[in-house]
Amino acid sequence: MSTPARKPDTQAVQSADPHAHLAGLTKAAASFVAKHRFEDLNDETLRIARRCVLDGLAVALAGSEQPGMAPLGAYIDSLGGTPQARLIGYASRKVPAHLAALWSATAGHAMDWDDTQLAEGPGRPYGLLMHPTMPPLVAALTMADLVAGETGTPVDGKTFLTSFTAGFEVGCKIAEAINPDHYMRGFHTSGTIGTFAAAAAAAKMLGMNEEDVAKTLGVAASMASGIRAGFGTMTKPMHVGRAAENGITAALLVRHGFSANPEALDGRWGYLAIAGPGGEPALVNHKFGKPHTMESPGVSIKPYPSGVLTHPSMDALLFLMRENGLEAKDVQSVKLKAGSNVLGPIRFRIARTELEGKFSFAFLLTAIILAGRAGKAEFTDEFVSSAASQDMQARIETEFDQSIEDMGWDRIRSKIEVTTTDGRVIERWADENYRGSPHNPLSDTELEGKFRDCAEGLIDEARMQRVFDTVWSLENSTDVGAIFDLLDWNATR
Amino acid sequence: MSTPARKPDTQAVQSADPHAHLAGLTKAAASFVAKHRFEDLNDETLRIARRCVLDGLAVALAGSEQPGMAPLGAYIDSLGGTPQARLIGYASRKVPAHLAALWSATAGHAMDWDDTQLAEGPGRPYGLLMHPTMPPLVAALTMADLVAGETGTPVDGKTFLTSFTAGFEVGCKIAEAINPDHYMRGFHTSGTIGTFAAAAAAAKMLGMNEEDVAKTLGVAASMASGIRAGFGTMTKPMHVGRAAENGITAALLVRHGFSANPEALDGRWGYLAIAGPGGEPALVNHKFGKPHTMESPGVSIKPYPSGVLTHPSMDALLFLMRENGLEAKDVQSVKLKAGSNVLGPIRFRIARTELEGKFSFAFLLTAIILAGRAGKAEFTDEFVSSAASQDMQARIETEFDQSIEDMGWDRIRSKIEVTTTDGRVIERWADENYRGSPHNPLSDTELEGKFRDCAEGLIDEARMQRVFDTVWSLENSTDVGAIFDLLDWNATR
Incomplete structure (x- = not known):
């Protein structure tokens, strides 16, 4: 009697896999993040990235004095911990990175004033994808502070913009790929998919290779959460705070050697199949950065702090x-x-x-x-x-x-x-090409005006001007951590 | 021209609400938690609760030396923070409560050896609901340490068992109510619904009223996560760790004044509708604690560390x-x-x-x-x-x-x-009434044998005997925090 022949390694192998169309998204995202360089950003993408940064900092600054931040701040203060990163609006408070990100990104969504991703596909509901800037912006800025603290060397503007645009792009492409039913049914995309955006930005700031980026997305897939039941309460902005927090936690766990499924977005068991349910990765798989979503189909910057x-x-x-x-x-x-x-x-x-x-x-x-x-x-x-x-x-x-x-x-x-x-x-x-849309964008001057409204009563005009100077030439900055000091309205009182 | 008549307060009001059957679960859970008293536990429920505690401590102890815990421990160490609660297996490490819970509950699921909830409804797939003990056990034990530290008074066994059984029951009933498609599609119930179980246990340990329990469940609903793509990696036990961590975080945020939807499990926008999708709250709404799930239909305690x-x-x-x-x-x-x-x-x-x-x-x-x-x-x-x-x-x-x-x-x-x-x-x-099932349960002696296997090489026989003595009369304990010291194998080397 002979030994039976060796079988394929998993029973999941099928000749006609009904989830074949859900393959490849994690690898496409991880490969893009690992390879993405500052030099890959064309002038237009870079111009829009700077605008997103200025707008994101504006609304996080305004959000940092919102009433809902007090209980969150008290909670964070009660935890203490290693001073890894500063808070937007309060630079003298340096706390563990995941908590710093929770604070800053919650502030960034506290007024519902952050920008909006625009859908590409015809079946995608216009204006109902992610608020794309805040999770990767906060993840990149927070992790830059952590890295600067660990290495003793400030993180420069080019490195920061590379990390931010990597996370922004990963979030938008996944949001485009997942079935829109994800949001329509009630998941809050800025919390769920925002987690992947923040994870990608954090992984990039840590200089991870493709394999570790994929694992970071894998841990993130098990942390992505947020349902729209929280709308109208402090829990809604917390979704975005948690996205940034969880993305950073995922990246740090992987850096410490944690293991995860490196294909956690894909196939029968991937996030798209489970929480979409389903999607169309083919829409985006070969289009990470080609072009960047922030350039086309674009991003909408809000004149008003509402949807x-x-x-x-x-x-x-x-x-x-x-x-x-x-x-x-x-x-x-x-x-x-x-x-x-x-x-x-x-x-x-x-x-x-x-x-x-x-x-x-x-x-x-x-x-x-x-x-x-x-x-x-x-x-x-x-x-x-x-x-x-x-x-x-x-x-x-x-x-x-x-x-x-x-x-x-x-x-x-x-x-x-x-x-x-x-x-x-x-x-x-109403004008279909509404103000703030890519077809009728706020001018840079209007954007500065929005920043002034957000900063009113918090920082003075001279300080605002230094923020504008810094952000409009962000790629020349030798220390993006300076942003925390510029936005520190608590130090100025 | 007259002023138009005042409209109803929300547009969601409909004459025939298609989600009416999803109403009431949050209130039923919150009311049960707020009112639950130690005196409500009958002898049989109490007997099984003690068994679940012993089994849960056994597998957490064994899990605390698993290879996957090293990166998690290094990550937690890097964060520092207020010493609020001890770790299972390592009592000299006192860290912020949410991180202590992340550690201990990840350890508790690291060997896939923790117990299994049994379904009640005929459409519920047998043996595929929650691992019910670990999230509320760890949440109750960790929060007991935090409360003892804050008040200077140890938490006694009755208070601990009240908190643990409240969380256990809330988790099981929600797992029974949500559509089984939740798990079948790919959410990991022990991570997702485990978050509600931990939240309920933490809320009870903080002595919350019904309104705050409901809000805690609301924050938890926006944190519940975990997909089965992580199975076979360190990410799977982390789901249970995160359930305990997130439940505690939700309760502490609400204690600090955070707001949330107090009906976040219910209706069109509730967790059941979004992540089930759907469910049958009517199966459980009037049955919280009547009887406790751990008594009927029961809990299965695993002889082997696998599903x-x-x-x-x-x-x-x-x-x-x-x-x-x-x-x-x-x-x-x-x-x-x-x-x-x-x-x-x-x-x-x-x-x-x-x-x-x-x-x-x-x-x-x-x-x-x-x-x-x-x-x-x-x-x-x-x-x-x-x-x-x-x-x-x-x-x-x-x-x-x-x-x-x-x-x-x-x-x-x-x-x-x-x-x-x-x-x-x-x-x-195979025997349908398999060993470990409620129809063919492990004896208390077999349970002690499992504890011995788990504790092998970690703590000595005299210490094990003290654990047995403590747990078999847990309601008489004046300080449940003693459990951390009994399980501290790192101190004995």
Whole structure:
């Protein structure tokens, strides 16, 4: 009797693998990260990367004084630990890197004011992928601080931008590849896929080879989390904080020798199959950095601290009032007509708190009517709950419009209808090429203006100017850690 | 023109809510946790709870010397921090609570030897829910250390058992309520739902009211993670470590004032709808603690450090060899016949490492043949990769059996067929009431024997006896923190 022939190594081997289309994403991502060099960034990608950095720092700075940061800060302080990295807004606090990243990235999403990835594929819902900058920005900046501390040598701007753009690109491509049902069903992509973005940025900052990047993505796949049930509470910005924290934790565990599945995005058991479910890696596998998503299809930078889907309607009302010389006292009522892509994510009929305000058209339009703007000063519990705001919110309603729905989800479409106190009814369509979109971008000057709004009352004009000088020539910086000092508003009081 | 009438507060209000059946689980869990008292535990639940504690401590102790713990320990050491809680196996290391829990619970799952929840519903796949003990055991023990440190008063056994059983019950009921597709598709329930179990135990140890327990479950819902792609690597036990870590982090954030959705398991946007997808809260909503899952339908305690689905086949081979007086030299080849519930989760045809060995029937049966057992000494890279093991593994194969498949998934069924070197073919069915199951439980003496195997070479017999004395009368303990000292094998070398 002979010994049976040796079998294939795993029982998963099949002649017709129904998950074959889900293969290769982890390797494509890891290979891109390991090989990515600063010299690979063309001028346009570099220009947009600097804009994303300035915008990301602006909203993290503003977020660092939000009320929700106090309990998080108290929690972090209670833990103590090795001083590995500084906090945005509070450079004298140096804490373990994962906690520093938790703080800074939570701050970066605390106002819902960070940028938005735009989808490429026709089946991808426009404006509902990731907030792409914050997890890799914070991961790269935090890890630069850790590396500088370990090596005694500052991390320069080119190294930082290489790490940031690697993470940004990995996050966006995975978000494009995973089935959009991931977000539509209720995962919060900025938390889940943001974890991979942060992991890639952290791995790059540690100079990992392809194999270790793949393992870092493997650990990250078992940490990716965040569901939209948390929207309207402090838990939502924490998703982005956790993405940055977990990405760093994954990279540091692998550096310490931890093992993980190096194909954790792929196939039957990969993150796409489990949490998408499914996806189309073929859309992106050969396109990491070719071009960078931030260049095409682009990134949308928010004029207002609310979901990008709300902005065209807000601008439409702003322009309608300007064009017709209306003031708040002239507005009797407002009706917003839109399809389900615009109305669906908005949860609160009337907002009573700032966090609810971000998800309430009644409030968002009220801010435009009462203040002629919607910035840091308007997104406060005090303003949202004021009698004037509550009164105006009660006079604003939304209406599902089938004819707009029938036009599709590839653009953000809506119509504003204002009834004036003297009985006129004035309509205005929102601009599909809304302000902040790649087709109608904020100018660098408008971006500086947003930074000024974010920094108002925190750092002075001279300091702001130094931030602008630093970021607009970031590739020449010899020490990106200087950013922490520039944003340290707690030291200036 | 009149002001429009006030609308309902959220647009989510619908006359026929398709997610109505997903309501109420968070409240049911939070209410149970807040109200649960030691006096609510009947004698049988208490008896099983003590057994789960002894078994959990045994496997965590054994796990604390596993190779995968070294990189995790180095990572934790690099972070430093406030000394809030001790580590299982290493009581002189006191670190922040979330990291202490990460260590101890990862150790607890490092050998895949911790217990298994049994399903209740007919549509629930038997033996594929949670490993229920480790996340709440570690969360309760770690938080007891933190509380003792903060208050200066030791936590007693009754308080500890109340916290542990609260977390155990919450985890099991949520695991029962969520659609089994959650695990079948690829989430690792012990990581995901384990997070809720740990959160509940930590919240109870902090003495939270119902509202704060609900918020803690809300933060936990945004941290729950772990996919089965990590199986066969160090990332798998880390899922359980993270469950304990995240549950504690959620509770501490809420204690610091963090806000979260207090209905994060429920409805359209809840964890069940998103990650199940779906489920049947009605199965459990009025049954928290009535009876406790650990009493009925029960918990399975593992004789072997591998998945419970593999145990009946291993025992069948053990008994077959004993009954026929066979030794290793008499075995020419082995064939295991089973359905997809038993064969599906097993990924490796031939195991070359200990981690692969847990997911390879060729190795699991080889250990029985070569050593007559499968314990700590056999689950080592050295034994798995030995020439004798590799040779025997090549002679063991598995075969899908449609007639067994047709018998259903409500029990673990399989058949062993041994061909001897002298040409005989001997068959034996595995016992559906396998050893370790509630119908055929390990005796307390067998449980102590398992503890002895786990503690072999780590702590001496006198120390083991003190552990037994402590756990068998745990409700009389005035300081559960003593457990850390009893398990401190690093101090004894």
